[in-house]
Amino acid sequence: MSxxxxKxxxxxxxxxxxxxxxTSExxxxxxxxxxxxxxxxxxxxxKGAILSYDRSSKKLDTLTKKGFTSTDLEQLAPEELMPLSKNEPCLIKDAPFLAVVGAEVLVPLWVRDQFIGALLLGGKLTAGPYTPEDLELLKIIATQIAITLNHHSLFMDLSDKLEENQRLYEEMRRIYHGTLQAFAAAIDAKDAYTQNHSHRVAKYSAAIARELGWNDHDIEGIYVAGYLHDVGKLAISNDLLNKVAPFTPEERAEIRKHSTLSHNIAVKINFPWKNVEDMVWHHHERLDGQGYPDALVREGISDGVRIITLADSFDAMTSQRPYRKKMDVQTALAELRKCLDSQFDNKIMLVLCRVLDKEIKGELPEPEILPNLDKNSDLSIISSLLEGIIVELSATQSPA
Amino acid sequence: MKPVQFSVASKLVGDAAVIYPKGYLNNLSGESLVNECGIYIGRGITKIVVNFSETDLINSIGISLILQIMEDLRNIKGTICCTNMSKFLHDTFEMLGLIQHMIVFPSESDAIKYLKAGTP
Known part of the structure; x- marks a missing residue:
């Protein structure tokens, strides 16, 4: 073979x-x-170097080099390389303005109309010249390198944009939650007795949903629904909300409008979470169909609604109200237990008890319910009560 | 066929380092060969014998790495001897013109003998 x-x-x-x-990984x-x-x-x-053109700084960055010093390579000005033929090897002896110590060939790297960088080579070990065949081969290689550099540059641009989008999304999310908190604060400010009620219902609901195994997106959705469930109270008069004496039938009917008003407000918001409007609208429905506004029965009431309903009632019972003192946790649990099947869902009650029991036993990293309960509560009594309810309700659940 | 992972072993014989590359010299793992020689050069060794008995094949990346070792030795006026080369390796080095910049011996002992004597 010759x-x-x-060769x-x-x-x-x-x-x-x-x-x-x-094409390697x-x-x-x-x-x-x-x-x-x-x-x-x-x-x-x-000697040799591969240089990449940084469009923002308009400078050539050295990606790899051999034999050349950084000072040698700094002599290359991008604006002097751009007029040269795209991806065509240029012998330095034919273009003295490109003089770089020890360089013999330079190839400006282009992809379509984008200047990508440059490839620079020194002399050969054999001291022979670069032949036309060498230059032809170098042109093919240079084109491939230009495409590789361009792909990397596009990938980095996309990565930067993705990072920026993620940052903007997080910023929007933060603003979104801030707005919701402001809404909740406005609701709670109207009613001195329900301070932070919306916030607690949001936290309790999210804790129950998490224990039920909901995904993070849906947990965030029920958290938002918890914040907004009483937003319709903004349209109810302060006198009525803060009335101490029992409501007249007309007043009760007026108060009951708040869940539909909450829905009418929430429905105007294009939530990224499903069923927020439904959870807000129906948080006063009961399993026996005696609730409002639609008197829904069992299957018509979603898990989300069942969670908010229970969280709302539990917090209402354990908070001071104008018409009654707050209940201790044991009494509230006993009250909820009395209303199982008629008003509240057994499974959701079981999960609430499990969450609270775990929080008391320190099994959850960030307790959501316990910190809001009466600090003087006897936790051992509550814990044994919860264990009893858990055993009883677990027996009623069909095996998974 | 699963490629053999490239590795390098070495030993000092008198004032010469003998390097044993093992496997296909075709990717960045071959940099370990340059590094191994660099360690000896850093210690003042100027005579290096590369025993290719366990490296039959080489590609352009491997050639570039061998070129680097030759340049490192040339910078200190050192000597590189290559031994136990397969026909493919020998033909490739010859076709590229590398042979003129190294001393080739059939066996490692021949190279050591030459380096000890100081003449071929």
């Missing part, structure tokens, strides 16, 4: 090596280093 043929086979093999490295810098080895190994170049 030397020329052997041609070696060059073809080098192109295959190049393709393999470009290696990290970008490893990929570029391997590609650089392919080039220096193909031409036996004693």
């Amino acid at each position: 030397t020329e043929l052997k 041609a086979l070696y060059n073809i093999s080098a192109l295959a090596d190049l393709g393999q490295e470009i 290696n990290a970008f810098h490893e990929k570029i280093q391997a590609v650089f080895y392919v080039i220096t190994g193909t031409f036996l170049a004693n």
